[in-house]
Amino acid sequence: MTLVILSFLFSVLASTAWGACSSIEVRREWRNFTPAEKAAWIDAVKCMAHLPHNDSLYSTVGDFAATFANISSNSSYYDDYAYVHSDLNPVIHFTGLFFPFHRYFVWSYNQALKNRCGYTGVAPYWDWTIDSANVLQAGIWSDDPTSGIGQAVGIAGNDFVVGTGGFSSNFTLAYPVSHGLRRNFTLQPYIDFAADGDFFPEPYLDANATFTPEAINQAIANYTGDYKGFQKFIEGFEGPHGSVHEILGGDLAGYCPEDAPETCFENEPSPTFSANEPLFWLHHAMVDRIWWRWQNAHPNNTNAFFGGSVQNLTTYAAYLEYPNGAPPYLSMDSILPTDGILAEGTTLGNVWSTEGDFLCYTYAD
Numbered sequence: 001m002t003l004v005i006l007s008f009l010f011s012v013l014a015s016t017a018w019g020a021c022s023s024i025e026v027r028r029e030w031r032n033f034t035p036a037e038k039a040a041w042i043d044a045v046k047c048m049a050h051l052p053h054n055d056s057l058y059s060t061v062g063d064f065a066a067t068f069a070n071i072s073s074n075s076s077y078y079d080d081y082a083y084v085h086s087d088l089n090p091v092i093h094f095t096g097l098f099f100p101f102h103r104y105f106v107w108s109y110n111q112a113l114k115n116r117c118g119y120t121g122v123a124p125y126w127d128w129t130i131d132s133a134n135v136l137q138a139g140i141w142s143d144d145p146t147s148g149i150g151q152a153v154g155i156a157g158n159d160f161v162v163g164t165g166g167f168s169s170n171f172t173l174a175y176p177v178s179h180g181l182r183r184n185f186t187l188q189p190y191i192d193f194a195a196d197g198d199f200f201p202e203p204y205l206d207a208n209a210t211f212t213p214e215a216i217n218q219a220i221a222n223y224t225g226d227y228k229g230f231q232k233f234i235e236g237f238e239g240p241h242g243s244v245h246e247i248l249g250g251d252l253a254g255y256c257p258e259d260a261p262e263t264c265f266e267n268e269p270s271p272t273f274s275a276n277e278p279l280f281w282l283h284h285a286m287v288d289r290i291w292w293r294w295q296n297a298h299p300n301n302t303n304a305f306f307g308g309s310v311q312n313l314t315t316y317a318a319y320l321e322y323p324n325g326a327p328p329y330l331s332m333d334s335i336l337p338t339d340g341i342l343a344e345g346t347t348l349g350n351v352w353s354t355e356g357d358f359l360c361y362t363y364a365d
């Protein structure tokens with residue numbers, strides 16, 4: 001009895017004195033989900049894809065609308081999230097917003113699964129380091145129609161639309177044109193970028209070599225206190241974040257569906273409509289977990305931040321000077337963009353700790 005009271009008192013003290021959240025969500029790796037838990041997540045994602053478009057969606061940047069697609073009222077709430085990522089592409093990549101925005105985006109999406117689709121599970125992540133040696137043989141490509149993510153190479157005769165797993169039916173995407181989920185695993189995706197020589201010095205690189213356990217563990221150990229260097233390693237060209245996107249081809253890599261407008265093909269592959277792919281959420285939860293591990297690896301990392309608000313990829317020299325954004329510089333008081341879909345008024349400081357009252361989640365390991 002005394003122990004129970006003591007532990008109760010301790011938890012009350014912990015939540016009031018240190019601002020810890022009372023019921024923390026523990027995110028788990030996809031392969032540690034039971035088949036029923038996997039099916040529940042897939043069901044919730046497909047539920048989002050059948051909810052109506054939210055009229056409060058607006059574009060902040062507008063490049064995506066100008067080049068690929070305007071906001072379509074013939075779309076779903078799931079498509080609204082894909083649109084937000086597409087529209088904000090130039091302000092959330094290669095800027096100081098990369099880690100905090102994607103943390104907020106994955107969390108907001110998970111809240112929507114719960115609040116709008118009755119999802120009661122936790123956000124899954126895909127630890128692709130475990131599968132890096134042989135990505136194509138990974139268990140994640142299960143063909144099971146209720147609990148499987150589906151094949152890594154879609155049907156070649158059908159524009160690489162995924163033909164197995166939970167997303168092969170009742171799952172249509174609106175951007176840039178209506179199409180089914182597409183994947184086309186390619187071990188050497190950077191060959192397509194060979195013309196951008198400075199940015200892609202190793203076009204024949206096997207992309208899986210960039211996301212091994214050793215590469216990620218070294219990055220976490222090596223950039224103590226160096227937020228800019230850490231972000232550049234994870235997000236930079238031919239780095240692990242981009243390699244997972246590009247190795248899967250199709251939607252996750254920003255390759256255009258066959259009926260897309262010509263301007264889409266002129267700009268492909270581009271990191272815009274990658275959130276069409278449900279794996280986007282598992283991939284970005286993993287990227288978030290790597291940042292979380294780095295934050296926890298050393299006291300000098302926990303609150304480290306340095307980043308600008310303006311993406312500058314005009315020349316390779318400019319990129320090397322501003323790999324995570326040129327001035328004006330961002331601070332903990334800077335407000336995250338929302339496109340009317342995410343909750344307004346969230347600051348970088350609000351999302352710096354995952355375990356505080358605001359986000360209230362952690363990772364199993």
Ligand SMILES: [Cu+2]
Binds near residue numbers: 085092093102
């Ligand atoms: Cu992104």
